[in-house]
Amino acid sequence: MLDEKAKKKALERISKIVGPEYITLNETDRILNAHDAWPLSEAKIRAGEILPLADLVVFPGSVGEISKILVVANDMKLPVTPVGGGAGTCGGTLPIFGGIQLDLKRLNRILEIDHASMLVRVEAGVVGIDLEEEVNRYGYTTGHTPTSLRASNIGGFIATRSGGSMSSLYGKIEDLTLGLQFVLPDGSIIESKAVPRHSVGPDLRQLIIGSEGTLGVITEATLRLFPIPEERRFRSVSFPDIHSGLEAIRKIFRAGILPSVVRLYDPEDAALSFSMHFDFEEGHCMLLLAFDGALEKVKIDEEKSVQICLDEGGCDQGVGPSKRWWEHRYDMYYPTRLTTSGYSIGDTIDIVATYDKLENVYYAMKEAMEAEDAVVMSHFSHMYPNGGSIYMIFFTSQPDAETAWATYKRIWDAGIASCLREGGTMSHQHGVGLSRSTYTENELGSAFDVLKKIKRVLDPNGIMNPGKLGLGVRE
Amino acid sequence: MIESDAVADDVRMCAACPKMCRHVCPTFFAWRSDAPTPHGRALLLHQEFVGTRDIDARGVEVLYQCLECSHCLTWCKPEIDIAKIVELKREELVKTNQQPDAISRLVSLVNETHNPFGEKHAHRNDWLRNREAKGPKLLYFTGCTAAYREKSIAQDTISLLELIGYSLEVMPDEWCCGSPLFRTGNVESGLELARHNAELLNQISAEIILVTCPGCYRALVSDYPNRGIKLNKPVQHISEFLSESSKKLPKVKLDGLVTYHDPCHLGRHSSIFDAPRDVIARVSGSSVTEMEKNKENAMCCGNGAGLRTLFPTHAKKIGAERIQHAKVVRARYLVTSCPFCKNMLASQSENGVIVLDLPELIMMEEKKDQYDKTD
Numbered sequence: 001m002l003d004e005k006a007k008k009k010a011l012e013r014i015s016k017i018v019g020p021e022y023i024t025l026n027e028t029d030r031i032l033n034a035h036d037a038w039p040l041s042e043a044k045i046r047a048g049e050i051l052p053l054a055d056l057v058v059f060p061g062s063v064g065e066i067s068k069i070l071v072v073a074n075d076m077k078l079p080v081t082p083v084g085g086g087a088g089t090c091g092g093t094l095p096i097f098g099g100i101q102l103d104l105k106r107l108n109r110i111l112e113i114d115h116a117s118m119l120v121r122v123e124a125g126v127v128g129i130d131l132e133e134e135v136n137r138y139g140y141t142t143g144h145t146p147t148s149l150r151a152s153n154i155g156g157f158i159a160t161r162s163g164g165s166m167s168s169l170y171g172k173i174e175d176l177t178l179g180l181q182f183v184l185p186d187g188s189i190i191e192s193k194a195v196p197r198h199s200v201g202p203d204l205r206q207l208i209i210g211s212e213g214t215l216g217v218i219t220e221a222t223l224r225l226f227p228i229p230e231e232r233r234f235r236s237v238s239f240p241d242i243h244s245g246l247e248a249i250r251k252i253f254r255a256g257i258l259p260s261v262v263r264l265y266d267p268e269d270a271a272l273s274f275s276m277h278f279d280f281e282e283g284h285c286m287l288l289l290a291f292d293g294a295l296e297k298v299k300i301d302e303e304k305s306v307q308i309c310l311d312e313g314g315c316d317q318g319v320g321p322s323k324r325w326w327e328h329r330y331d332m333y334y335p336t337r338l339t340t341s342g343y344s345i346g347d348t349i350d351i352v353a354t355y356d357k358l359e360n361v362y363y364a365m366k367e368a369m370e371a372e373d374a375v376v377m378s379h380f381s382h383m384y385p386n387g388g389s390i391y392m393i394f395f396t397s398q399p400d401a402e403t404a405w406a407t408y409k410r411i412w413d414a415g416i417a418s419c420l421r422e423g424g425t426m427s428h429q430h431g432v433g434l435s436r437s438t439y440t441e442n443e444l445g446s447a448f449d450v451l452k453k454i455k456r457v458l459d460p461n462g463i464m465n466p467g468k469l470g471l472g473v474r475e
Numbered sequence: 476m477i478e479s480d481a482v483a484d485d486v487r488m489c490a491a492c493p494k495m496c497r498h499v500c501p502t503f504f505a506w507r508s509d510a511p512t513p514h515g516r517a518l519l520l521h522q523e524f525v526g527t528r529d530i531d532a533r534g535v536e537v538l539y540q541c542l543e544c545s546h547c548l549t550w551c552k553p554e555i556d557i558a559k560i561v562e563l564k565r566e567e568l569v570k571t572n573q574q575p576d577a578i579s580r581l582v583s584l585v586n587e588t589h590n591p592f593g594e595k596h597a598h599r600n601d602w603l604r605n606r607e608a609k610g611p612k613l614l615y616f617t618g619c620t621a622a623y624r625e626k627s628i629a630q631d632t633i634s635l636l637e638l639i640g641y642s643l644e645v646m647p648d649e650w651c652c653g654s655p656l657f658r659t660g661n662v663e664s665g666l667e668l669a670r671h672n673a674e675l676l677n678q679i680s681a682e683i684i685l686v687t688c689p690g691c692y693r694a695l696v697s698d699y700p701n702r703g704i705k706l707n708k709p710v711q712h713i714s715e716f717l718s719e720s721s722k723k724l725p726k727v728k729l730d731g732l733v734t735y736h737d738p739c740h741l742g743r744h745s746s747i748f749d750a751p752r753d754v755i756a757r758v759s760g761s762s763v764t765e766m767e768k769n770k771e772n773a774m775c776c777g778n779g780a781g782l783r784t785l786f787p788t789h790a791k792k793i794g795a796e797r798i799q800h801a802k803v804v805r806a807r808y809l810v811t812s813c814p815f816c817k818n819m820l821a822s823q824s825e826n827g828v829i830v831l832d833l834p835e836l837i838m839m840e841e842k843k844d845q846y847d848k849t850d
Binding site: 027031045050059085125130133148150151335336 | 484487488490491492493494495496497498507508509510512514515518519521522525526527528531533534537550551552553767803
């Protein structure tokens with residue numbers, strides 16, 4: 001935290017840049033703007049705790065202002081935590097060392113749609129749903145539809161290297177981001193041109209995508225667009241076990257089919273999500289599929305996929321479960337009286353692995369997490385030709401806050417340890433933030449040293465989002 | 476303290492939500508900050524309930540940066556009505572003399588002049604023209620905005636109803652219905668107005684009380700009876716009344732698309748969505764071209780619950796955005812059924828979108844005829 005003199009000086013200098021109405025030292029504003037969507041933050045809010053606060057919250061209105069603010073912050077060595085929608089689930093936007101919370105919500109302009117190239121240029125503070133609705137008006141979709149779409153911003157998508165629920169077909173944010181504008185800690189504004197690809201040395205965009213505000217501030221992006229599909233079809237198949245379901249998924253991709261949605265629910269998650277609405281065999285898994293595109297192509301893809309599923313022992317469940325999931329896909333993100341009662345806390349460890357390791361990772365994580373007093377249910381989603389992710393969803397309820405937070409940490413530690421042991425990677429799309437920052441070194445191995453060196457060069461004063469991604473941890 | 480188990484449970488959940496409704500909150504749109512949002516308001520209240528932190532002056536301000544439009548409720552699966560909770564808290568703030576000064580001034584103004592604009596009470600019915608109508612008698616509760624700021628709505632209402640065979644009576648000593656006071660937590664002051672109005676309304680013989688303002692409508696049908704003040708005749712909103720009499724309505728020729736803005740008090744708070752649309756379709760011969768955000772999901776005009784009094788720039792920003800919604804669907808006419816909404820929307824409309832209240836739309840043709848005859 002800053003001393004009063006530094007705070008006063010920072011206020012004075014930054015006020016001149018953004019105007020006094022866009023900077024605040026007020027405690028109420030700092031508390032209300034500290035709110036993120038990390039389940040531990042949410043549980044702590046319910047328990048009456050106050051989340052870590054910045055010393056100042058600043059709402060810049062342009063990339064030029066951001067550049068000037070970073071010059072001041074670098075000069076005064078002030079921690080800077082960029083915040084978009086504040087919808088991250090890993091604590092990545094919590095200003096744990098105080099300083100400046102750089103809130104990007106005023107950068108909310110959709111600048112240009114390039115119809116010929118099917119691209120949209122957009123500022124970082126635009127809310128995902130606002131962008132999707134705007135491009136829908138012109139017959140496009142961004143193809144990026146995370147569950148947080150109503151709350152998360154474009155900059156946050158890119159900063160956390162996120163993936164939407166239809167990433168199997170449309171790609172993840174690193175595939176969708178063609179151009180990028182960002183500001184380095186020294187205030188320099190960097191433009192990465194929007195081109196389909198290039199061979200001019202390493203792709204700097206990919207260094208910034210997923211950097212979680214530790215290397216600079218993302219201010220603008222050029223994203224790919226897709227025509228709204230002529231047809232979207234849903235299909236569901238139940239399987240007696242995880243293995244047969246995963247085999248079916250693997251073979252669908254191997255047949256050259258890219259469904260837009262591929263989600264395999266384990267018996268526990270299938271029972272919770274679908275058994276009250278659909279009749280299927282107890283203990284079975286449920287595979288949800290969707291196919292987007294031209295009608296003829298979709299029909300062929302669907303028929304072929306269903307045949308592969310039946311060959312693997314699946315039982316056709318029709319449109320129902322898959323369509324229901326689509327229509328209610330945001331529901332699970334809402335708090336419920338059950339999941340928020342007392343000192344309850346639930347979270348998701350989203351990991352990723354290749355097909356040869358997926359099942360082992362799943363069983364190892366489930367066993368390890370259950371041993372730490374967690375109720376665990378899972379689904380495999382965001383599947384690809386070479387593997388995919390597992391959503392290890394857990395829930396625990398404890399008698400007091402201290403026990404609850406400690407249990408939560410133990411479940412995470414056990415889950416991640418078993419994931420890494422079995423060859424998985426500890427985050428598929430939620431990023432690292434604070435919740436996984438202590439595991440980064442183990443995950444990246446020797447590559448972590450490279451990341452640290454890059455951080456030192458770009459951010460020698462360690463001002464950018466210190467403590468996140470396992471970088472820039474201060475005493 | 477307003478704390479009850481139910482309210483405490485609600486704000487506890489809302490305060491820690493991953494912001495599933497924020498994208499439709501008009502004050503989030505206007506400020507682009509997490510403070511004036513449903514979860515921001517809930518967090519203030521939750522921290523007070525659990526003893527973490529008292530609500531300070533800025534917290535009070537945040538609680539008055541709410542339009543009480545309940546748009547968030549449309550998107551809330553646990554069905555937490557933060558607008559209702561905010562209103563309860565405002566009552567408490569009033570009792571402890573913590574309400575913003577501008578709201579205190581508004582209350583004084585209403586107490587002195589019986590309207591929130593500070594206009595002379597003696598001029599309240601100046602809009603009224605001489606008339607000699609026959610037919611069943613209706614009692615028209617004009618409301619302050621139509622009486623002082625949107626007089627053509629009041630005049631067109633009378634003309635229209637007389638045209639279709641009714642005679643209208645207007646109260647000689649109508650006071651503000653109390654809506655601005657109820658919504659800002661000044662219940663006792665609101666009830667004084669309510670008692671005065673109820674006494675007069677109950678004395679006048681008429682089949683129904685007709686209102687054009689949804690704020691008045693909600694006050695008369697909900698706030699008054701909920702607070703023990705009874706009216707001895709039914710209250711109807713003009714849109715409902717006209718919908719029931721739609722066969723008698725004159726036709727209007729429109730040279731462009733017409734869209735409809737749902738006033739929050741009439742739509743989300745009173746569930747009247749279809750009547751005004753039916754009337755528009757009947758008189759224009761074509762259905763309303765809906766804005767993307769309509770009915771339960773309609774965006775507020777920005778004028779409610781004291782926001783324009785306290786934060787006029789932000790309130791107008793919201794109104795201007797609603798005009799943009801009409802432009803997106805290429806509407807030439809933006810019709811609403813609320814003088815207060817009409818006033819805000821018209822103030823933010825540039826050339827290209829004509830903002831009208833329902834009776835004004837219907838009387839357009841008639842007035843044109845009158846002008847033609849005059850010419």
